[in-house]
Amino acid sequence: MMTSITGYPTGHGFAVSARTQGITSGRKGSTALATKSTLPATGHRWPLAAVVTVRDFVDKVANSSPARLALIVFALVILAFTLALSLPAAARDGHATAFHDALFTAVSAVCVTGLTTVSTALHWSFFGQLVILIGIFVGGLGILTLASLMSLMVSKRLGVRGKLIAQEAMNAGRLGEVGTLLRIVISTSVAIEVVLALAMAPRFLVLGESLPQAIWHATFYSISSFNNAGFTPHSDGVVPYEADLWILVPLMIGGFVGSLGFPVLMVLLATGFRFKKWTLHAKLTIQVSLMLLVAGAVLWGAMEWTNPATIGNMSLGDKITHSIFASVMTRSLGFNLVDMNSMHPSTMLLTDALMFVGGGSASTAGGIKVTTLAVMFLAIVAEARGDNDVKIYGRTIPQGTMRVAISVIMMGATLVMVACGLLLAISGQSLDRVLFETISAFATVGLSTGLSSELPPSGVYVLCAMMFFGRVGSITLAAALALRQRRQLYHYPEERPIIG
Numbered sequence: 001m002m003t004s005i006t007g008y009p010t011g012h013g014f015a016v017s018a019r020t021q022g023i024t025s026g027r028k029g030s031t032a033l034a035t036k037s038t039l040p041a042t043g044h045r046w047p048l049a050a051v052v053t054v055r056d057f058v059d060k061v062a063n064s065s066p067a068r069l070a071l072i073v074f075a076l077v078i079l080a081f082t083l084a085l086s087l088p089a090a091a092r093d094g095h096a097t098a099f100h101d102a103l104f105t106a107v108s109a110v111c112v113t114g115l116t117t118v119s120t121a122l123h124w125s126f127f128g129q130l131v132i133l134i135g136i137f138v139g140g141l142g143i144l145t146l147a148s149l150m151s152l153m154v155s156k157r158l159g160v161r162g163k164l165i166a167q168e169a170m171n172a173g174r175l176g177e178v179g180t181l182l183r184i185v186i187s188t189s190v191a192i193e194v195v196l197a198l199a200m201a202p203r204f205l206v207l208g209e210s211l212p213q214a215i216w217h218a219t220f221y222s223i224s225s226f227n228n229a230g231f232t233p234h235s236d237g238v239v240p241y242e243a244d245l246w247i248l249v250p251l252m253i254g255g256f257v258g259s260l261g262f263p264v265l266m267v268l269l270a271t272g273f274r275f276k277k278w279t280l281h282a283k284l285t286i287q288v289s290l291m292l293l294v295a296g297a298v299l300w301g302a303m304e305w306t307n308p309a310t311i312g313n314m315s316l317g318d319k320i321t322h323s324i325f326a327s328v329m330t331r332s333l334g335f336n337l338v339d340m341n342s343m344h345p346s347t348m349l350l351t352d353a354l355m356f357v358g359g360g361s362a363s364t365a366g367g368i369k370v371t372t373l374a375v376m377f378l379a380i381v382a383e384a385r386g387d388n389d390v391k392i393y394g395r396t397i398p399q400g401t402m403r404v405a406i407s408v409i410m411m412g413a414t415l416v417m418v419a420c421g422l423l424l425a426i427s428g429q430s431l432d433r434v435l436f437e438t439i440s441a442f443a444t445v446g447l448s449t450g451l452s453s454e455l456p457p458s459g460v461y462v463l464c465a466m467m468f469f470g471r472v473g474s475i476t477l478a479a480a481l482a483l484r485q486r487r488q489l490y491h492y493p494e495e496r497p498i499i500g
Contacts (some may be wrong), residue, residue, distance in 0.1 A: 017447035074110070081106035081135045090128035097123070107464045109135030110366055111471035114230025114334035114446020115437075116459060117453050121235040132231060133223055137193075139471070140227030140364040185262045188269070189226065196222035196254045203246040217330060221247075225254035227364040228333020230446030242337045243318055248325055255333035255446040256293070259359030260285055280395050281371060285360040288370040289331070292338070292379055296327030296354050300347060330354040332365035334446025340436065341449050348432055355443040356412065366444030366470050368412045375405045412470075416442055419466045425458040427451065437463070442470035 025231050085102040088094050097105075101117050107122075108115050109132045120129065181366055197218040204214035220233045232238060241247040257265070263284045271277040278286075301323030304310045311322045329335050340348070358367015375390070379402050382390045390397040416438050423434045429451060437451040441463045452463060 006462075012084055025173060031174050071472060074468070077135075077138060078103075078106050078110050078468070081110055081131060084131045085124075090125060090131060092123060092125045092128075098461045104358075104452070104460050104464055105132065106135060107467050108446070109133075109229065109231065110139035111366075111444050111467040112136055112139045112227045112229040113366075113441060113444040113467045113471075114224075115441060115448055115452045115463065115467070116231075117455075119235055121233055129220070129233060133220055136227050136229040136231060140189065140223075140229070146147055146259070179323055182268060183267075188262065188265055190255060192254070193219075193222045193226050196226060196250050199250045200247060203244070221251060222254060225251045225333065225335075226258040227332070228255055228258050228332040228359065228366070228444070229364075230329075232335065238335050239337055242322070245321070248321065251333070251335060252274060252328045255331070256289070256326050259331050259333070259363050259365035260289060261360035261363030262424075264360055264361050281361070282394060283393060284371050284374045284376075288374045289360065290355065292331065292370065293324075293327050293356065294351070296330060298324045298328045299350055300330075302348065303347040304338075307342070307344060307347075310338040326351075327354070329447065331357075332359050332367060332443060332445050334440075336447055339431075340447055345432060351447065352436060352439050355439045355445045355447070356416075358443045358445075366442070368408050372405045372408050376409065381487065412442065415469055415485055416464065419462055422462050423451075423455070423459055426462065427455055429454075438466060441466040444471050 024394050036109075040346070065396065073324055082099075082103045084090060084235050085106055086099065088096050090102075097118070104117050106114070107113070120132065124132065197215075199218075200221055201214050201218035204217050205211065209217065217233055220231070223229070224231045234240070238247065238251065263279075264285050267279055267282040275283070301319060302308075303312075304312070304323075306312045311319045314322065325335075325337055331354060340351075343351070356367055357373050358369055359365025361369045361371050363369075375397060378392055378397065382388075390402065416435075419438045420431070420434055423438060424431065427434065433449045433451050436447075436449050439445075442449050444467060452460070455463070
């Protein structure tokens with residue numbers, strides 16, 4: 001009996017896998033080379049064995065549990081950016097940044113949140129800000145996109161289950177389209193960010209900045225806005241531009257477009273504004289997003305209209321601008337023109353609700369997603385009418401989709417409740433501030449009452465966990481549940497418990 005290169009016994013010589021043959025093909029004695037690469041005596045060939053091992057592991061995880069691969073990839077990406085931000089060169093003073101601050105900033109950047117424990121403009125050097133910007137761009141592509149790209153880079157292919165989960169994430173029509181759609185996602189992101197940067201750069205020049213500064217700030221804001229990150233290279237944020245529509249409008253457009261999600265953007269690219277040709281997902285996402293935008297602006301403006309600490313003393317035009325801007329920001333973007341601590345308690349509660357909902361699925365925004373809210377609302381309406389099916393636009397929403405929506409909402413609410421309890425015990429702060437900061441972290445919004453910078457390291461780690469699970473939890477849960485529908489050969493008798 002012979003032994004294969006993977007260490008498993010075979011009865012017919014060497015069991016060389018197709019993947020190993022792909023690496024060593026084209027060379028005389030390729031089988032022998034592959035076998036020798038695993039032996040300690042051939043020290044100069046150990047990298048080949050490492051490549052084979054890593055590729056086999058990625059293949060195995062991608063095909064057996066793509067959601068697990070996505071979590072591993074995201075965690076490794078965060079670790080890499082944490083190490084980069086820990087370098088002395090990343091800090092403006094030339095000293096290494098404390099681990100909890102570097103970790104928090106890396107998680108906030110990769111999870112496109114925008115919460116900070118140290119000032120982005122004052123603490124980090126140009127290198128540190130560049131690392132943050134790259135983290136925002138990478139994180140904005142999405143966890144499942146990153147996992148699919150890693151599988152493609154390492155294995156040169158996606159397995160069937162890997163394609164299925166990528167297809168679920170991007171709403172691809174056929175498995176063969178997944179690779180093409182991954183390229184479209186990246187090219188679309190870059191194109192939109194370039195347009196936003198070109199729109200803002202001339203304004204920064206007019207405001208007196210040098211050409212390099214104007215280009216850098218425009219690039220930073222364009223990537224930060226489209227990816228709904230909320231990081232700013234200025235120490236006072238966007239407050240100096242509170243009446244400058246040349247800056248505020250591109251920020252709002254970038255944030256809103258980014259919050260729609262890549263599946264919706266690809267539908268718009270393919271069909272334009274022909275509503276009848278949109279997918280059901282695109283219809284629900286755009287309609288609910290616009291409804292929340294309008295409702296949020298009206299309610300936020302009405303609640304703060306007479307508040308002298310926010311917009312009470314402003315002109316009518318500035319009040320309207322601030323109201324619309326605040327509504328867009330609460331959807332996950334995270335820039336702010338007013339002090340969050342100065343808002344009325346009712347406005348903070350409204351902001352909590354809008355942040356919890358977030359943006360579209362497979363988007364740069366966070367939250368439980370607008371389609372989740374839409375599906376649950378439609379289910380309530382159907383139940384009130386006594387309908388057996390949940391219907392909208394001539395389509396029936398499957399029962400499995402509603403179960404996933406319920407799971408996502410319950411998971412989000414549970415995470416927020418547990419994190420709130422921990423932060424209340426750690427910080428001793430009031431519930432309104434803790435709840436606001438917790439939901440902002442979970443929904444990857446970035447709006448802050450300043451609590452993040454006041455927390456001890458233990459509280460910082462809690463918010464790190466919230467940002468991580470908020471970014472990857474609902475996505476991987478929804479994708480994993482979508483692929484775990486089992487066939488049942490039997491059905492138990494029905495019995496209804498009392499509800500309500």
